[in-house]
Amino acid sequence: MKILVTGGAGFIGSNIVDGFIENGHDVIVVDNFSHGNKNNINKKARVYNIDIRDKDLYKVFEKEKPEVVCHHAAQISVPKSIDNPIEDADINIIGSLNLLECCRIYGVKKVTYPASAAIFGEPQYLPVDESHPLDMMCGYGITKHTIEHYLETYSKLYGIKYTVMRYSNVYGPRQDSTGEGGVVAIFCENMLENKVPLIFGDGTQTRDFVFVKDVVNANIIALTDLNNGIYNVATDTKISVNELFNTVNILLDKNMRPIYKEERKGDIKHSYMTYNKINKECGWEPKYSLEEGLKQTINYYVSKKHE
The missing domain is CATH 3.40.50.720 (NAD(P)-binding Rossmann-like Domain)
Incomplete structure (x- = not known):
């Protein structure tokens, strides 16, 4: 095709x-x-x-x-x-x-x-x-x-x-922390450079x-x-930004603490989505757990850092 x-x-x-x-x-x-x-x-x-x-x-x-x-x-x-x-x-x-x-x-x-x-x-x-x-x-x-x-x-x-x-x-290899970079990319790239990441709000906000x-x-x-x-x-699961930070911390073998900043205006507090419809129609479902996906993502940033 x-x-x-x-x-x-x-x-x-x-x-x-x-x-x-x-x-x-x-x-x-x-x-x-x-x-x-x-x-x-x-x-x-x-x-x-x-x-x-x-x-x-x-x-x-x-x-x-x-x-x-x-x-x-x-x-x-x-x-x-x-x-x-x-x-x-x-x-x-x-x-x-x-x-x-x-x-x-x-x-x-x-x-x-x-x-x-x-x-x-x-x-x-x-x-x-x-x-x-x-x-x-x-x-x-x-x-x-x-x-x-x-x-x-x-x-x-x-x-x-x-x-x-x-x-x-969406997160994974090739996402970057510039512009509208996702929080996973921001956490990974900053922590690999030993830069303390920012979290807006108290970090209890959840995402899919x-x-x-x-x-x-x-x-x-x-x-x-x-x-x-x-x-x-989507994945029909949620994780808080604090939990995400801690997971990346552990996978990178770091012991960092984030800097908390004022919550951004218009940010949604809690959000996750069901994939029931696409699953019923074609059998699609997420194959990668968050930890599996994060490991592959981190490997990408590590290899990029050493280029």
């Missing part, structure tokens, strides 16, 4: 590219390298340095004629979406529409798309399922949810199948962390299954 992956040089996208290639697929990467790293890209993938908003994006489709588009290119920073909502919407909505128009014109059969737990806001009940009311607290959440509607509409109008996957907090290889597996399944639906990709 010929698959075009947008954002294929990024943390999640590049891992997905590897998974597709390992499964025998022909992969094209589109990335503008605003945050992605060329070193992340599998050498078997063909790469185009282009922004999804670029009017010449159609030339990639004209040349490559992909059957499936896996759309991971996005503006992912919640603070940036608040500070500059116009740019956030330009990338995540207009850029995605530019992509969808290319899909329509050049006969793409399916689009897979990662939405975000940010669309749920403060949970009304736990675990959060796909029917949970939406209460976006930032522009980022609004833009990610908007594309869910466009995908449904393009499916009805033009017959393009889609799969939306709402990820919980899903390992990137489990996310890759969901994307591989979505190539052929899960048509025209929305699915949580």
Whole structure:
């Protein structure tokens, strides 16, 4: 199968590219390298340095004629979406529409798309399922949810199948601590450098962390299954930030104590998601425990440090 992956040089996208290639697929990467790293890209993938908003994006489709588009290119920073909502919407909505128009014109059969737990806001009940009311607290959440509607509409109008996957907090190799880096990356990179990590609030806030290889597996399944639906990709478990810090401390054989800072405005206190729907429809479930995932993640940061 010929698959075009947008954002294929990024943390999640590049891992997905590897998974597709390992499964025998022909992969094209589109990335503008605003945050992605060329070193992340599998050498078997063909790469185009282009922004999804670029009017010449159609030339990639004209040349490559992909059957499936896996759309991971996005503006992912919640603070940036608040500070500059116009740019956030330009990338995540207009850029995605530019992509969808290319899909329509050049006969793409399916689009897979990662939405975000940010669309749920403060949970009304736990675990959060796909029917949970939406209460976006930032522009980022609004833009990610908007594309869910466009995908449904393009499916009805033009017959393009889609799969939306709402990820919980993804972590793993290639995530970095800069920009909108996840807390796992921040803890690991800082502690390996003997820098004391910050925790905002009292650390009792809980999250659902899903390992990137489990996310890759969901994307591989979505190539052929899960048509025209929305699915949580999560672990149905929760861990506090304090517990996460202690686990990383032990795995790194450190004895550090975090520095606690004032809670950030708008941060959700408790959140975790059920994967019951995707499990019932295709059997997907997370294969990696948090400890297993953290060990692989730490090994990556250790090897990176010694490069």
